[in-house]
Amino acid sequence: MPPITDNTAMHRFEMTQDGATAFITYLWHGTVLVLLHTEVPAIFRGKGIGRALVCGVLERLVEAQNVVDIRCAFIRHILHENPALATRLTRVRSS
Numbered sequence: 001m002p003p004i005t006d007n008t009a010m011h012r013f014e015m016t017q018d019g020a021t022a023f024i025t026y027l028w029h030g031t032v033l034v035l036l037h038t039e040v041p042a043i044f045r046g047k048g049i050g051r052a053l054v055c056g057v058l059e060r061l062v063e064a065q066n067v068v069d070i071r072c073a074f075i076r077h078i079l080h081e082n083p084a085l086a087t088r089l090t091r092v093r094s095s
Helices: 049-064 073-081 083-088
Strands: 004-007 012-017 020-029 032-039 067-070 090-093
Touching: 004 049, 012 049, 020 049, 032 049, 032 073, 049 073, 049 083, 067 073, 073 083
Parallel strands: 032 067, 067 090
Antiparallel strands: 004 012, 012 020, 020 032
16 A cells, blocks of 8 residues: 555545545544544545555554544545454544
């Protein structure tokens, strides 16, 4: 899988492959990182790129001990499928 980068200028985590970019948009609300939306280009769908991006970003946030507010339904879905990861993540809510 390609590396995940934090594009702070655009407020998103990105994974680029073959000229296409999957990303998770975010914003900071004080010390809480709000994960807003995941976008996966059509050419990546069904290839696990979105799942890899979400899991990679969440692992990074666990390691950094960031508090997160998850607003993205896709990320909530991934967490529902990965309860071990969900319990390691510090969340303020999953709305």
